[in-house]
Amino acid sequence: MHDDPITQASGPARVAEPGEGLSDAELALAARNHGMPLEALLHDTTPPGLHYVLVHYDIPFVPPDSPWPVTVDGLVRRPLTIDVAELRSRPAVTHRVTFECAGNGRARLLPRPISQPWLVEAVGTADWTGVPLRDVLAEADLSPDALEVVFTGADHGVERGVEQDYRRSLPLAEALQPDVLLAYAMNGAPLPPQHGYPLRLVVPGWYGMAQVKWLRGITVVDKPFDGFQQATAYRIRQAKTDPGEPVTRMAPRALLVPPGFPDFMTRTRVVHPGPIRLRGRAWSGTAPITSVDVSADDCRSWTATMLGPEPEHPWEWRTWKLPWIATPGEHVLAVRATDAHGRTQPLEQAWNLGGFANNAVQRVPVVCLDG
Numbered sequence: 001m002h003d004d005p006i007t008q009a010s011g012p013a014r015v016a017e018p019g020e021g022l023s024d025a026e027l028a029l030a031a032r033n034h035g036m037p038l039e040a041l042l043h044d045t046t047p048p049g050l051h052y053v054l055v056h057y058d059i060p061f062v063p064p065d066s067p068w069p070v071t072v073d074g075l076v077r078r079p080l081t082i083d084v085a086e087l088r089s090r091p092a093v094t095h096r097v098t099f100e101c102a103g104n105g106r107a108r109l110l111p112r113p114i115s116q117p118w119l120v121e122a123v124g125t126a127d128w129t130g131v132p133l134r135d136v137l138a139e140a141d142l143s144p145d146a147l148e149v150v151f152t153g154a155d156h157g158v159e160r161g162v163e164q165d166y167r168r169s170l171p172l173a174e175a176l177q178p179d180v181l182l183a184y185a186m187n188g189a190p191l192p193p194q195h196g197y198p199l200r201l202v203v204p205g206w207y208g209m210a211q212v213k214w215l216r217g218i219t220v221v222d223k224p225f226d227g228f229q230q231a232t233a234y235r236i237r238q239a240k241t242d243p244g245e246p247v248t249r250m251a252p253r254a255l256l257v258p259p260g261f262p263d264f265m266t267r268t269r270v271v272h273p274g275p276i277r278l279r280g281r282a283w284s285g286t287a288p289i290t291s292v293d294v295s296a297d298d299c300r301s302w303t304a305t306m307l308g309p310e311p312e313h314p315w316e317w318r319t320w321k322l323p324w325i326a327t328p329g330e331h332v333l334a335v336r337a338t339d340a341h342g343r344t345q346p347l348e349q350a351w352n353l354g355g356f357a358n359n360a361v362q363r364v365p366v367v368c369l370d371g
């Protein structure tokens with residue numbers, strides 16, 4: 001009902017009216033930008049076709065033999081242009097890193113912010129291979145005034161009336177973290193088109209919006225970047241007039257491998273009575289995961305799970321498991337992660353206008369059959 005041919009209103013997105021159903025526009029976004037089927041939580045690294053995908057505009061067409069020159073300019077003493085082939089010839093570094101879209105969980109918020117309507121599945125983990133960004137920045141020789149680094153993707157679109165390239169910045173200290181990569185491979189193969197072929201930024205620990213795909217330019221600046229994806233989108237605010245706080249690192253979250261088997265239409269989980277191995281993964285972008293608790297009585301009581309081995313990279317998800325005896329009837333399982341900073345998942349979702357960084361506990365209704 002509110003779907004103008006192009007969304008004209010600049011500024012933050014709107015929220016759904018009470019009772020307003022998903023529009024065709026939201027359905028179109030949901031069909032393009034798929035989540036990770038939660039049964040894929042069983043994989044240590046998500047097979048690329050199962051990793052979630054979020055693309056604001058179109059996936060650029062890049063021929064396999066494209067030289068793909070990447071420029072490094074702005075406040076540097078030695079501006080550079082580096083081809084991807086040249087980056088591939090350098091010593092390679094690989095980090096196993098979990099990504100999550102900052103809008104994960106948005107569709108369950110009330111009122112619902114109108115955007116990609118994620119439930120809980122906007123997550124995935126991959127081995128990302130490339131070269132450290134800081135080596136390239138050192139080669140370009142940063143000027144002492146450098147404050148932020150702006151990353152430009154090759155995709156172009158219009159968003160709430162503003163025509164733009166997809167562009168995001170990082171504070172200099174974050175850009176210089178040794179594990180920030182210019183990545184050309186995912187799980188040992190060239191990046192798939194939808195994940196940024198031939199080159200993307202990988203910023204471990206940060207929500208997805210920082211992981212700029214189809215990276216074609218790196219610009220060093222001496223003022224806070226005020227582009228659309230920095231100053232208008234991806235801010236945690238309660239009201240349109242509120243400047244808000246930037247969305248940065250991932251809040252802790254745990255997910256459950258869906259137990260048993262699904263009902264096709266409702267996706268409700270169905271199990272037979274008896275012992276069930278509950279298991280899943282948990283991650284946080286600010287501190288390692290220290291505990292994961294499970295409730296089998298809809299968040300009334302909690303049991304600590306057994307954590308798997310500490311991951312090699314701090315921003316890679318960690319496994320957890322707990323045996324459970326299913327008895328006939330309806331149950332609501334829930335799972336809650338806590339990190340080393342004592343940050344834990346809330347039972348109720350914290351609302352904000354863009355529906356960002358929400359990490360409410362996952363609740364999974366399960367029907368246990370009589371036999």
Ligand SMILES: Nc1nc2c(c(=O)[nH]1)N[C@H]1C(S)=C(S)[C@@H](COP(=O)(O)O)O[C@H]1N2
Pocket residue numbers: 051052053054055056057099100101102124152153154155166194195196207208209210211212213214
């Ligand atoms: N150039 C460009 N980079 C981008 C985006 C985009 O639309 N264009 N989307 C961002 C968002 S919001 C997310 S969540 C991640 C998703 O990365 P993935 O599709 O590889 O999982 O890419 C980020 N990088």
Ligand SMILES: [Mo]
Pocket residue numbers: 054100101102103208209
């Ligand atoms: Mo995202």
